[in-house]
Amino acid sequence: xxxxxxxxxxxxxxxxxxxxxxxxxxxxxxxxxxxxxxxxxxxxxxxxxxxxxxxxxxxxxxxxxxxxxxxxxxxxxxxxxxxxxxxxxxxxxxxxxxxxxxxxxxxxxxxxxxxxxxxxxxxxxxxxxxxxxxxxxxxxxxxxxxxxxxxxxxxxxxxxxxxxxxxxxxxxxxxxxxxxxxxxxxxxxxxxxxxxxxxxxxxxxxxxxxxxxxxxxxxxxxxxxxxxxxxxxxxxxxxxxxxxxxxxxxxxxxx
Amino acid sequence: xxxxxxxxxxxxxxxxxxxxxxxxxxxxxxxxxxxxxxxxxxxxxxxxxxxxxxxxxxxxxxxxxxxxxxxxxxxxxxxxxxxxxxxxxxxxxxxxxxxxxxxxxxxxxxxxxxxxxxxxxxxxxxxxxxxxxxxxxxxxxxxxxxxxxxxxxxxxxxxxxxxxxxxxxxxxxxxxxxxxxxxxxxxxxxxxxxxxxxxxxxxxxxxxxxxxxxxxxxxxxxxxxxxxxxxxxxxxxxxxxxxx
Numbered sequence: 001x002x003x004x005x006x007x008x009x010x011x012x013x014x015x016x017x018x019x020x021x022x023x024x025x026x027x028x029x030x031x032x033x034x035x036x037x038x039x040x041x042x043x044x045x046x047x048x049x050x051x052x053x054x055x056x057x058x059x060x061x062x063x064x065x066x067x068x069x070x071x072x073x074x075x076x077x078x079x080x081x082x083x084x085x086x087x088x089x090x091x092x093x094x095x096x097x098x099x100x101x102x103x104x105x106x107x108x109x110x111x112x113x114x115x116x117x118x119x120x121x122x123x124x125x126x127x128x129x130x131x132x133x134x135x136x137x138x139x140x141x142x143x144x145x146x147x148x149x150x151x152x153x154x155x156x157x158x159x160x161x162x163x164x165x166x167x168x169x170x171x172x173x174x175x176x177x178x179x180x181x182x183x184x185x186x187x188x189x190x191x192x193x194x195x196x197x198x199x200x201x202x203x204x205x206x207x208x209x210x211x212x213x214x215x216x217x218x219x220x221x222x223x224x225x226x227x228x229x230x231x232x233x234x235x236x237x238x239x240x241x242x243x244x245x246x247x248x249x250x251x252x253x254x255x
Numbered sequence: 256x257x258x259x260x261x262x263x264x265x266x267x268x269x270x271x272x273x274x275x276x277x278x279x280x281x282x283x284x285x286x287x288x289x290x291x292x293x294x295x296x297x298x299x300x301x302x303x304x305x306x307x308x309x310x311x312x313x314x315x316x317x318x319x320x321x322x323x324x325x326x327x328x329x330x331x332x333x334x335x336x337x338x339x340x341x342x343x344x345x346x347x348x349x350x351x352x353x354x355x356x357x358x359x360x361x362x363x364x365x366x367x368x369x370x371x372x373x374x375x376x377x378x379x380x381x382x383x384x385x386x387x388x389x390x391x392x393x394x395x396x397x398x399x400x401x402x403x404x405x406x407x408x409x410x411x412x413x414x415x416x417x418x419x420x421x422x423x424x425x426x427x428x429x430x431x432x433x434x435x436x437x438x439x440x441x442x443x444x445x446x447x448x449x450x451x452x453x454x455x456x457x458x459x460x461x462x463x464x465x466x467x468x469x470x471x472x473x474x475x476x477x478x479x480x481x482x483x484x485x486x487x488x489x490x491x492x493x494x495x496x497x498x499x
Binding site (some may be wrong): 156157172 | 338352355
């Protein structure tokens with residue numbers, strides 16, 4: 001299926017939604033201060049593009065940095081947990097519990113402890129994105145077909161070699177699934193951190209717009225954050241395609 | 256000569272295999288046949304050194320009189336599924352055992368390359384297993400097993416995933432391949448027809464707890480094994496398998 005065929009239904013639905021919104025705003029006579037029409041948001045984006053771009057860059061830097069650190073950290077942790085069941089039993093409950101801490105409580109604390117710089121925001125992104133990647137890696141390791149690992153062992157491969165040759169490649173699809181989930185969290189988490197206090201970023205932009213009752217600018221910020229997330233997802237899909245001809249050509253099936 | 260003595264495999268407290276002993280000379284194709292659940296696969300896995308956790312085993316293996324730790328490069332194991340890694344090319348899959356035994360990727364590829372044509376896989380070197388037919392996948396799995404420098408081959412129902420016609424063709428084909436480089440073969444199967452067609456000797460296992468109840472040599476040369484010539488052996492096997 002060509003790219004056009006794949007995205008055509010999504011584009012159509014989005015266009016229909018925007019059209020309905022626009023028509024509603026003009027016909028029902030809603031105040032643009034309450035609900036600006038899509039055209040108004042577009043105008044805001046255009047007028048404020050330099051300012052928005054500056055904030056978007058800042059947000060993207062934090063999100064990307066946090067995400068990359070999070071992936072590396074999650075990978076190392078997953079390997080450590082895989083090889084030491086005792087550590088897994090000891091740490092997993094803590095990691096699960098860490099996911100129940102509400103961001104609303106944590107974000108201001110991070111600012112309090114680490115200031116307004118890069119660090120608290122990156123930490124928050126790591127905290128939010130780390131867990132889905134870790135869990136998907138661990139479940140990917142478990143999903144490695146038993147005949148694969150048995151064959152490698154029977155061939156005389158050691159634990160590390162079995163892991164590298166059989167378990168790690170088998171975990172790839174589930175690793176990428178985890179990456180996609182985390183990538184969608186990364187931007188949102190960054191905006192949240194900025195919301196709690198920052199010098200620049202889409203989060204602080206939205207906060208300022210809200211405080212001056214500029215609904216159109218708030219929505220412009222939302223549009224940009226959605227675009228940033230799509231960009232991150234697109235990059236991941238690109239990496240997926242580029243790095244592994246072999247993984248796409250061979251449907252992963254445990255026959 | 257590979258000798259298994261006093262092999263008992265237990266699942267929890269229940270014995271799965273009890274007091275099993277087998278001598279496997281090099282150059283002999285020996286079929287292990289028995290009802291499902293009698294522990295055939297567990298015997299093979301134990302020999303290959305990959306008995307699943309949860310099963311306990313007692314027993315010893317000696318090769319030419321010397322005790323043998325496993326996994327051992329002298330034993331090449333082929334699982335029931337073809338277990339070709341979907342992310343490796345056919346050539347990389349075929350050379351996997353050699354690579355693990357310490358050869359470089361290039362050396363492994365050079366070693367498997369001349370076997371692709373006789374295995375009916377010429378031109379498939381750089382394809383992925385997902386692009387092959389079932390019969391070709393099975394041949395690739397055999398290639399991976401045969402190319403390892405082993406003296407014994409352990410096959411766990413190697414034809415079970417194939418359709419009937421491909422299966423018949425592959426049985427003859429495998430016998431021919433094995434005859435080129437003689438080694439001891441222990442093949443698990445539950446197919447009467449398959450065992451009588453291929454084996455030099457058939458070991459019959461009882462239902463759980465599995466033990467060897469009959470050791471039947473087949474002296475008729477493979478080429479002369481007509482349906483009529485095998486009828487009697489099959490009757491014997493059938494009555495043994497249906498006994499309990």
